[in-house]
Amino acid sequence: MPSTPSLFDPVRLGDIALANRVAMAPLTRNRAAPGRVPSPLAVEYYAQRANAGLIVTEATQISPLGQGYLDTPGIYSREQVEGWKPVTRAVHERGGKIVVQLWHVGRISHVSLLPDGEVPVAPSAIRARSKTFTAQGFEDVSAPRALALDELPGIVEQYRVAARHAIEAGFDGVEVHGANGYLLDQFLRDGMNQRTDAYGGSIENRARLLLEVMTAITQEIGAGRTGLRLSPVTPANDASDSNPQPLFNHVAEQLAPLKLAFVHVIEGSTGGPRDVAPFDYAALRERAKAPWMVNNGYDRQMAVDAVASGAADVVAFGRPYISNPDLVERLKRGAPFAPLNRDTLYGGGAQGYTDYPALEAA
Numbered sequence: 001m002p003s004t005p006s007l008f009d010p011v012r013l014g015d016i017a018l019a020n021r022v023a024m025a026p027l028t029r030n031r032a033a034p035g036r037v038p039s040p041l042a043v044e045y046y047a048q049r050a051n052a053g054l055i056v057t058e059a060t061q062i063s064p065l066g067q068g069y070l071d072t073p074g075i076y077s078r079e080q081v082e083g084w085k086p087v088t089r090a091v092h093e094r095g096g097k098i099v100v101q102l103w104h105v106g107r108i109s110h111v112s113l114l115p116d117g118e119v120p121v122a123p124s125a126i127r128a129r130s131k132t133f134t135a136q137g138f139e140d141v142s143a144p145r146a147l148a149l150d151e152l153p154g155i156v157e158q159y160r161v162a163a164r165h166a167i168e169a170g171f172d173g174v175e176v177h178g179a180n181g182y183l184l185d186q187f188l189r190d191g192m193n194q195r196t197d198a199y200g201g202s203i204e205n206r207a208r209l210l211l212e213v214m215t216a217i218t219q220e221i222g223a224g225r226t227g228l229r230l231s232p233v234t235p236a237n238d239a240s241d242s243n244p245q246p247l248f249n250h251v252a253e254q255l256a257p258l259k260l261a262f263v264h265v266i267e268g269s270t271g272g273p274r275d276v277a278p279f280d281y282a283a284l285r286e287r288a289k290a291p292w293m294v295n296n297g298y299d300r301q302m303a304v305d306a307v308a309s310g311a312a313d314v315v316a317f318g319r320p321y322i323s324n325p326d327l328v329e330r331l332k333r334g335a336p337f338a339p340l341n342r343d344t345l346y347g348g349g350a351q352g353y354t355d356y357p358a359l360e361a362a
């Protein structure tokens, strides 16, 4: 009889071999250096968390227009690629694996963060009822303009180049940010996409941009190094869809032939209630036929059970990884999680970033 897998057993996600089934979820921390380059502190921060089977970096913009918050890092310039190299080296030296989360915020941005004269871009010119974090603090997002049809190939190309940059920077792969009401999710869901061309209207049309991006990246760096994060029912960033189950079932079916390294699903409302809307996540997994990573509000027992039952291959922890750099060790020992200081989440320096201690040696 096959033994049931444990949260602490190794697993392969495509070409990426993980030492355990605990992932560090992507976490925006707004501490990038000028030029939107990862700072030396980020090297220490990620190295401290290399005990995770897989680290997914903070969301990282693929272009200047893809940025929507103050001091988030990019992976479009040469300087940024160089800035990520010490991060991937430090994580690998400690036996960890790390993928970069590729991000375009679409309409969730503010003119003060964009190149002079530019406004945020979106599938449709519909302003989100949502805030972003700028040099002035929390501000309403700016009104976006709708992307022209002939601009879309350029966006796909930006993702492709960013994926190539990721490999040059030493990452084990990429996770495409298809969640939380950012650009690709804006195209998917009909509350934000009211286009009348080949990228709007039907489910097939709304899924088109995401699938073009995934196809381009898998051709560029290989499917075994390409993952995707989705959040089918999250209301984050004013996202909504009239009928998410058939939409995401279709996306999952179309992903299957790509043979992705993993699909990473936020169950429920991002960082909030898991039961915000009924949704059959298992139906997605059956269709996508890819290694399956789950996230959102998991505690130790839920994570142990999810892996033992086969419901998930990997469980990602977000906020617990901020205040518990040695999270895998704590999970192994059943030790309590240290509490999070919310005042130091976004921006600042080492405080609340690299100064959370590991457990004392037993």
Ligand code: 8OZ
Residues within 6 Å of the ligand: 028, 059, 069, 179, 180, 236, 270
């Ligand atoms: C919190 C603050 C800013 C951005 C996401 C990238 O929700 C984010 C994000 C989260 O995916």
